Amino acid sequence: MATSGNPAGGHGDPTRRDFLMVATGALGGVGIAATAWPFINNLNPAADTLALASVEVNVAPIQVGQAITVKWRGKPVFIRHRTPEDIKAAESVPMSQLPDPQTDNARVTDSAKKVRPQWLIMIGVCTHLGCVPLGNRPGQDKGPFDGWYCPCHGSAYDTSGRIRQGPAPTNLVIPEYLFLSDALVRIG
């Protein structure tokens, strides 16, 4: 609207006028865009939220066969110290039996590409509709594949946290994690 027509008709040299209008319009546009950014950026996660975006967990006290749950970014993370039988069971499953094929090795590799088959670290949220599967605490129902079992709609996961049966479409999600030492893992 502002530059349509020629309301200031006949003022000064047309070339100079056009240059001024375009230059000012462009500068003003840049100014408005630069002003808009802080308002948008303001709603991004704050520094204190980001500081909690990664947690460091000492896994040394977890005995073989035990599992713990830690809270990370508002969600449960399962850390299981797997037995040799768990590992063998997970590695021996043929890919053809998996709805979401993935090797066990790929699920126990940290972000430095180091494989630690005894440690399985997953986000404990069923990929179906977001319930927390059972099986991480002693005495809970681990389901038919001896891994985890979601009580909401009956999804069953194996010892590698892969979906084997039920409505969940994909395996339990592996977060980004890094072993800072053999006992200390940083999630996130």
Add this chain to the structure above:
Amino acid sequence: MASSHGTPPVFNNKVISWIDHRLPIFSYIEKEYHTFPTPRNFNYFWNFGAIATVMLVLMIATGVVLATNYTPHVLMAFDSVERIDRDVPQGWLMRDLHMNGASFFFIAVYIHIFRGMYYGSYKAPRELLWILGVVIFLLMMATAFMGYVLPWGQMSFWGATVITNLFSAIPVVGDSIVTWLWGGFSVDNPTLNRFFALHYLLPFVIVAVVALHVVALHVHGSNNPLGIDPKGPQDTVPFHPYYTMKDGFGVVVFLIVFAGFAFFAPDYMGHPDNYVPANPLVTPEHIVPEWYFLPYYAILRAVPDKLGGVIAMFGAIAVLFVLPWLDTSRVRSASFRPIYKWFMLVLVVDVIVLGFCGANPPAGFWIPLSQVATLYYFFHFLVLLPILGKIERPLPLPPSIADAVLKNKAG
């Protein structure tokens, strides 16, 4: 879209044309902000309406994003404001702009008000326009006061306590009103919650009243430095581009000064005590409101009687509502009122003196000074204006705006 005064606009764009046929927003913009005939002789004081509008928009925009991170609870409010400053991405920028923006909004509005007083912009037929302006001013004061409480520092808490206690001066029901305002027996969490709710609400009420203010303005058009009505097209220019560009320039210059404070002295207009978390058991040695309330605060303290002080303070604003009828002069602009224009200068000085009285402890010579200044304030409005209008002989008015502009250029 060739346009001249009076003819309805024709839009070449089909979409605009389709919409405008059903909802004439484009015609409205065209008529009120493009071809709108505006006196050609505005000086830069006429920029401050546009400047105030820009500040209002800035305050609402920064306020909304601040509210997304603020926690209105007595145990968390102070820390949540500091968290905005420290942890929220560019939160410090939003807070600096918001807290300095309040001051600069008031600066713009005070200049706008004194401009209106000097050039008689409140006189017939613009009385309602003026009264709506005073309503905006009152709403701004309420909003600013409640906003200052939100960081929950010492000045927040004790400012809220002192100002709400003003209502206890009302006979019989005063104490009940104060309890009702607080939602308890002192300024506490319920008070903070309701102040936050109202601080978020009132700006939108201000927007609504500003809209009415603009509607009223466009009925008879703007006043101008000569105070005489335009008599034809030679006296006016279309609002766009003449005043859009001039206002744009004025807004940018104002923003430079604003940015100077917001970025290089963000706490200059504030008070160090508000970085001390609120403590209901310890009153700061010296409670002062924000600078824009200081003249009224001085009037409040100048009267050595609780109810009298409150009446004087509210009266100082109430008198503005009847200003159009207190001024009996036939001419609008003080430029043609040889005596009044000097008294107008004295009033400005008087209000500034009141401001300093409000900033200093009520002791020593500040007490008589604030009393004299208060008396003069009311004398100006209640005595001087009605009498002066009758006895003063205005200078001869020019025959038209165009005439005066051309003569001015020649001379």
Add this chain to the structure above:
Amino acid sequence: MRTLPMKKLLVSGAIALAAFSAAAAAIAAGTVEQPPRKSWHFEGPFGTYDRAAAQRGYQVYAEVCAACHSLSLLAYRNLMELGLTENQVKGLIKDIEVPDLNDDGQPIDRPARLSDRFKKPFPNELAAAAANNGKAPPDLSVMVKARANGPDYLHGLLTGYVPYDKLTPQQIKEYAVTKDDNFNKYFPGHKIAMAPPLADDKVTYADGTKSTSDQQASDIVEFLAWASEPHMEDRKRTGVRVILFLLAMAGFMYAIKRMVWSDKH
């Protein structure tokens, strides 16, 4: 010609403003002794924090002030903004334990993490007051902004103690000072609950800076100024850009305004 009175109105307003601020400042200055004016690295439109001084200041805080004063708005991760690496900060906090709850809801102390806020010396304000003769030591997070003339005042306060035997009889009488009181030149009322916290060589600086009490006071002020406003440098940088932009914009707008009005003037 017609705009002249309005200009006079502004000018007279400005003059009145200036005259009264001068008068008010003179009156205010007469009442209390002002702390000496120091020059600070973070002053002025381009001032920045002296990282080395602020790091030394943290050392003074951790070794001296932290015994009584909390710094509750800061997290250990913030120390990385002072130019320390993540591992350096982890080294600084490796012996700090902060209260938390274990999985069974029982209170425990666990090693501090980067995301933790600075550990408070007392569990709450009542405990702080009880341990300090009834007056809780204030939190220092925004102390520099919470006092008028903050940096100079704090430096003056930390170095402004006068021993009892150096006081004049008149001072002792006027302020009712006893041998057990701490007299401070710049504290309002002069009698301050805090005993002189600094002394020469009270801390040992790793960078070899001579550890005088004046040096310690300057360093702690540098650190607390940063703590009060960690984003100050960002603020000033942004301000320079914004003002340069607005100046350019004002130039363009003025040119356009003049061009548009050229046939009306």
